[in-house]
Amino acid sequence: MQGSYERTRRVIWGERPDRPPLFDLLMNDAVLQHFNHGKPVAIGDDRTGAAAIIRAIDGSRAAPFSPAEERVDYREDGREVRSLRWTTWEEKRAYGSSEEYRRIKRQHLADRTDPGAGPHDTASDERCLRQLEVLTWLGEDFYYLLSPPHQNLMGIWSEVGLEPFSYYLYDCEDVIVEQLEWNAAYACRWIEGLPEDTPFDCAFLGDDIAFKGGPMVQVKWLGKHYFPRLERVCAALHAKGIKAMYHSDGNLNSIMDGLVGAGIDVLNPIEICAGMDLADLHRRYPKLVYAGGIDVSHLLPFGTPQQVRDAVVKAIEDTEGQILVGSSTEVFDIVPLANFLAMRETAMAYRF
Amino acid sequence: MTILDQLKDAVISGNRDQARTLTQQALSEGLDAKMIVVDGISAAMEVVGEKFRTNEFFVPELLIAQRAMKASLKLLSGEAVDYIGTVVIGTVKGDLHDIGKNLVAAMLEGAGFKVVDLGVDVSSEQFVQAAKDHSAHLVAMSALLTTTMGSMRDTVSALSAAGLSTKVIIGGAPVTQSYAEEIKADGYAPDAASAVSVGKSLLHA
Numbered sequence: 001m002q003g004s005y006e007r008t009r010r011v012i013w014g015e016r017p018d019r020p021p022l023f024d025l026l027m028n029d030a031v032l033q034h035f036n037h038g039k040p041v042a043i044g045d046d047r048t049g050a051a052a053i054i055r056a057i058d059g060s061r062a063a064p065f066s067p068a069e070e071r072v073d074y075r076e077d078g079r080e081v082r083s084l085r086w087t088t089w090e091e092k093r094a095y096g097s098s099e100e101y102r103r104i105k106r107q108h109l110a111d112r113t114d115p116g117a118g119p120h121d122t123a124s125d126e127r128c129l130r131q132l133e134v135l136t137w138l139g140e141d142f143y144y145l146l147s148p149p150h151q152n153l154m155g156i157w158s159e160v161g162l163e164p165f166s167y168y169l170y171d172c173e174d175v176i177v178e179q180l181e182w183n184a185a186y187a188c189r190w191i192e193g194l195p196e197d198t199p200f201d202c203a204f205l206g207d208d209i210a211f212k213g214g215p216m217v218q219v220k221w222l223g224k225h226y227f228p229r230l231e232r233v234c235a236a237l238h239a240k241g242i243k244a245m246y247h248s249d250g251n252l253n254s255i256m257d258g259l260v261g262a263g264i265d266v267l268n269p270i271e272i273c274a275g276m277d278l279a280d281l282h283r284r285y286p287k288l289v290y291a292g293g294i295d296v297s298h299l300l301p302f303g304t305p306q307q308v309r310d311a312v313v314k315a316i317e318d319t320e321g322q323i324l325v326g327s328s329t330e331v332f333d334i335v336p337l338a339n340f341l342a343m344r345e346t347a348m349a350y351r352f
Numbered sequence: 353m354t355i356l357d358q359l360k361d362a363v364i365s366g367n368r369d370q371a372r373t374l375t376q377q378a379l380s381e382g383l384d385a386k387m388i389v390v391d392g393i394s395a396a397m398e399v400v401g402e403k404f405r406t407n408e409f410f411v412p413e414l415l416i417a418q419r420a421m422k423a424s425l426k427l428l429s430g431e432a433v434d435y436i437g438t439v440v441i442g443t444v445k446g447d448l449h450d451i452g453k454n455l456v457a458a459m460l461e462g463a464g465f466k467v468v469d470l471g472v473d474v475s476s477e478q479f480v481q482a483a484k485d486h487s488a489h490l491v492a493m494s495a496l497l498t499t500t501m502g503s504m505r506d507t508v509s510a511l512s513a514a515g516l517s518t519k520v521i522i523g524g525a526p527v528t529q530s531y532a533e534e535i536k537a538d539g540y541a542p543d544a545a546s547a548v549s550v551g552k553s554l555l556h557a
Binding site: 082089161162163165166167169170211212213214215216217218254273274296297298301332333334 | 366407410411412413415416419448450451452454498499525526528542543
């Protein structure tokens with residue numbers, strides 16, 4: 001039998017594994033307890049949580065490994081940050097007007113290091129060091145994705161909220177585009193600065209840009225401003241021998257050509273409830289690999305274990321095995337242990 | 353092109369300043385506020401909703417049209433306007449997402465509903481109390497998380513237990529028609545634009 005790392009790597013790199021790998025985020029107390037020898041994972045105990053996750057699945061990406069203490073904190077500017085057990089809410093930053101947004105953002109961009117000024121010392125970068133540290137907890141046989149900076153449209157809109165973002169997009173589109181450009185240029189330098197012996201061979205680019213109904217913004221706008229920058233980030237990764245796993249929730253059907261054209265190698269999480277269909281996607285993009293695809297809006301929380309098993313087999317067969325089996329976002333607390341185990345055991349028992 | 357046609361175009365294109373100017377001009381020319389709302393603003397938002405439904409408009413276009421609409425409505429706030437009905441709207445308890453709720457509120461307001469926005473993290477008790485306080489015809493609930501959807505069922509029950517005849521519309525990412533039927537909600541809106549037609553049909557408006 002192959003190990004978790006080899007099995008997952010094979011699928012991402014277009015090869016056949018011994019069985020479909022499992023790739024997910026486990027934000028579920030019952031699941032972690034089950035894989036922690038029946039003991040709950042304590043608040044903040046990431047190492048114990050990581051050990052449980054290694055036993056449960058084959059691969060994952062940057063996410064909490066243990067529940068957090070529920071609390072409310074405040075940023076220096078007074079904005080509230082609410083930590084819930086498995087997620088965090090941050091109050092949006094408010095600007096007085098579009099003119100103020102433009103002025104402040106232009107100043108921020110000017111104050112930052114010029115992204116074009118020489119190579120980036122990524123090996124000493126806090127973001128890189130943290131991920132390497134996590135890798136030591138997870139061990140060599142777990143497939144863990146690099147989380148580099150990227151074009152980050154989600155960061156731009158989520159800082160202020162979608163409503164103000166929409167106003168700024170209308171009133172000062174140039175500043176939105178300048179931020180996107182800065183993000184992409186910095187990301188490329190950061191990736192180019194990775195050491196040659198970097199242990200990662202796939203990167204996670206998480207950028208929520210769609211809803212149930214489709215993309216948040218005009219497809220033609222994405223074509224003009226977003227996909228070219230995503231393409232540069234993917235190219236920088238590929239030049240380092242690293243595959244690109246792209247993540248966005250929502251219905252991506254109308255922008256799949258743009259995403260695939262930009263060079264993504266793996267698509268995550270495939271939100272079934274939003275109208276993403278694995279069979280249709282695989283037919284349209286036969287070289288793309290999928291990570292996720294087992295509905296967590298209804299099936300995993302409320303379905304029967306048999307329905308979950310059937311969905312897993314269908315997902316594997318609809319993609320001809322080009323899939324890392326997992327939930328369509330994350331396995332949160334409402335998913336019963338029995339259903340997670342049904343998903344897991346079905347993938348583990350499947351043979352091509 | 354009449355002044356109301358120009359106002360309609362200004363709202364559709366999200367031109368807030370022009371919407372404001374044209375509304376002021378319409379009022380100064382003696383046009384009735386109700387006519388400005390119906391033939392200018394609501395007509396515009398109906399076009400916006402249709403363009404959103406057909407993916408010609410996306411969220412930003414809808415929101416800037418809403419911004420222009422609000423600028424126009426603000427100038428009419430002292431005028432007598434007949435509302436189709438009153439809607440109490442909110443995101444359910446435990447859920448802090450507001451964009452879906454805001455989009456629906458905008459569309460309903462543009463269509464001529466009086467909208468009472470309770471915000472996010474709204475309990476069943478708060479929905480019921482607001483429905484009573486405002487004699488609401490409709491309660492509209494949004495949920496983006498499967499984990500919070502359950503409180504929609506609680507609110508439907510609470511409204512019934514309170515003896516209110518308020519109709520309930522639900523929507524949000526994990527919400528489906530079958531879930532609406534399961535919890536005995538009166539209507540399901542898959543997106544902001546359809547919330548208007550669902551709301552109107554429930555009130556036979």
